[in-house]
Amino acid sequence: MAPLLEVDDLRVEFGRGRETASVLNGVSYHVDEGETLAVLGESGSGKSVTAQTVMGILDTPPGRITGGSVRFRGEELLGADPERRRLLRGESMAMIFQDALSALNPVYSVGFQIAEQFRFRRGMSRKDAMVKAAEMLDLVKIPNAKQRVKEYPHQFSGGMRQRAMIAMSLALDPELLIADEPTTALDVTVQAQIMELLDELRRERGMGLILITHDLGVVAEVADRIAVMYAGRIVEHTDAASLYAHPAHPYTRGLMDSVPRVDDVAGAPLRPIPGLPPSLSAIPDGCPFHPRCAHAVDVCTDEVPALRELGSGHQAACHFAERFVAEGPDRPTTHEVVSR
Ligand SMILES: Nc1ncnc2c1ncn2[C@@H]1O[C@H](COP(=O)(O)OP(=O)(O)OP(=O)(O)O)[C@@H](O)[C@H]1O
Ligand SMILES: [Mg+2]
Structure with a gap:
């Protein structure tokens, strides 16, 4: 059977002429159902650009995909119909972004932002969608979820905002979750709690999980396999x-x-x-x-x-x-x- 996600010899450039930056120079990795792949590397090594290309949200231009393939359950996604990509995003694959604070809209309640997915993708009423949103906050272990669902992002701590982002990404029950530096801005104890939560959700739901990080310590306990990136290439890949x-x-x-x-x-x-x-x-x-x-x-x-x-x-x-x-x-x- 085809892996859940298979990235093969992926190449991405930014800019033109002598200014051309070869950001991805043949990246290959795969993730199976229920498995955690950690992608590790210094800042600028291409971890996020790879994830954005997988999700179909790379800025093109300035970015340019010059080669390779991205297959989800065997289906080629590079060059696929934008409508198909949009459908897969959220439903089949979701991503938690590097900066939880700026990914949440300050003028809407946290619950409203989670509920939007149930309203627009599942056709639920505003009221039913808010009930589902509270369930999602409960799932990510936010205490008192029924009350807190009405609160605004600034009323949430950093760790809780990250939990809310996880809740949002899991709303439509994706099979693949990409977490891009989900713990960078958090203190060490909260980092460990978020890692534990992601690991538990992965296990319960049988999701494939890609954990992007520059911190080897963070992923040691939870990764099945680790891919190390340098200058837009995978330079080492093996089990943890x-x-x-x-x-x-x-x-x-x-x-x-x-x-x-x-x-x-x-x-x-x-x-x-x-x-x-x-x-x-x-x-x-x-x-x-x-x-x-x-x-x-x-x-x-x-x-x-x-x-x-x-x-x-x-x-x-x-x-x-x-x-x-x-x-x-x-x-x-x-x-x-x-x-x-
Ligand atoms: N929109 C863009 N325009 C131009 N260059 C970009 C753009 N996005 C990314 N890059 C370049 O691509 C390279 C890889 O970036 P990427 O964000 O994937 O790094 P990263 O490994 O995620 O690093 P970090 O750990 O800092 O998040 C960097 O050199 C970056 O400057
Ligand atoms: Mg990044």
Whole structure:
């Protein structure tokens, strides 16, 4: 059977001529029903642009899809009829946006905004739709949902606004949910609660879930598989346990090292990856990560490493992936430290 969502060799550019930015350079990933895929990478690596292309909401222009395919249950969506795309949005696939505050309209009550979907997509009366909206707020564990459904976004805390966004995205019972940095603006405790909620809803509803984040710590517990993005490419892809135990790409290893850990001595310096991601209008030849890679040798500046299979579904785009897998992580992961 075809996966729920299959993105294959997706290519997107912005701008023209010498200013052309190659934002996606052949992104491939898939999600099955009931499964969580985490998409991880630094700011600007193309996580949101990929999601927008999947949802059919990429701004074109300035964006341009120059190749690849996006299939939902085997149906090709790139080039599909806009009416078909509109129908699929909400009904079959939904997205929670990076910024919950600006995604909610301040002049309407939270309940009214959730109810709109039941009114316009399900033909419900205003009253029935508000009852459904309260049920949705209850589903995402907002206490006192019947009262709070009438309140405005500014009366909700950050965590509650994010819950309201989740409620809105789930109103039409989609099969795929894309959560774009759903916890970025929240404090650590609330982050964990939102992750737990998403995980629970995914399980109960058998949804496919794509969790976009730049924080490796946030997804460790909930992701089945992790795809690591760099400069518009997937550079490593495997199940969560293998990624922690045997990171194959120096970029992934760098991300793991830059996460503060429980056994760090208080005040110990963080170890960020040196340098910056490349400009997408001048991606270096060879491996796009080579200018920042401590292990780079001649072949890295000359040849683009393909994303290749290392065994058991572990894929990485590094000329020396096998060596790094064999070495294990640079230092024990927090997971190991905690379970010791
Ligand atoms: N509308 C646009 N016009 C021009 N360039 C854009 C547009 N949208 C995105 N880009 C560029 O595409 C690249 C990838 O952006 P994207 O938003 O996908 O990054 P991201 O991985 O989601 O980063 P973040 O973690 O900051 O959200 C960036 O360099 C960005 O500047
Ligand atoms: Mg983004």
